[in-house]
Amino acid sequence: MTTHEQPTGNLTFDECWDLLDSDTLGRLAVVVDGHPEIFPVNYVVHRRSIVFRTSGVTKLWNAKEERPAALEIDGYDPHTEEAWSVVARGGTGVIEDQADRDAVDILGLEPWQPGEKVHYIRLSARALTGRRFKVTRPDVWNTRVQDRRRASFE
Template identity: 75%
Template sequence: MDSPKLPIENLSFDDCWELLADDTLGRLAIVVDGHPEVFPVNYVVNRRSIAFRTAAGSKLWGALMERPAALEIDGYDPASELAWSVVVRGDTQVIEDQAEMDAVDGLGLEPWQPGEKSNYIRLNAKALTGRRFQVNRPDVWNTRLQDRRRASFE
């Protein structure tokens, strides 16, 4: 017999910032040439904003134009069977102050992708939302082997 589902929990701002601070990889969404693009980025939380490094290209161009962007992270805890998602929306800007760049580096910002990432970008949060919810139990016999929910039931 399945247990009753818990309602979707809207996360507080502090909960969202804590989840963001505990993670290192997010998906950055920006508009490039009139259409949405999504890029994985390694980031840190600095002064209640998101900071990341990038090479020259679309992310830098968007930041130079101070365009809107969004960053999304999510996770799943097999022990509690709870999933969560956090979305930060705001404007991007280039970090040019050396002391700010040093502070970001001091937080352990380290891009995974090889290559020079000498441009520091900040996503200033204008909207922050998050939610946590209990996931559906998988049909262990029919669920794909790579589905993270399976770990709870095997």
């Protein structure tokens, strides 16, 4: 290991779920017409799955076809100077049961974007991975002024 490399650590299954549960915004990746598309979605964790709402079209079509998808979240803690990333991969499906929809609504799943989002989509994670790593100090290499890491070192 060189002086500029930092060790990384894999997150446990429970740590991944804790981080997913503590966040509200992720990037949903689906395949559309043979190429990847990525959409920001706000979500909640319900019964160890990820649930979001949509108005339809691409995300709904993928869910109705029960196609695979992935959701990624990441973050940075300026106090510990650590970054982390979690990726959940699995199948999607439409939630039709009103009791499940009500349970999700109680968790505070409200769309950020205006408009009617009447379709509830569940991503059931079949693979869940995450890692945490110490961020390289910005004085080791040049960073942009707006880089969030700078504040914790200045």
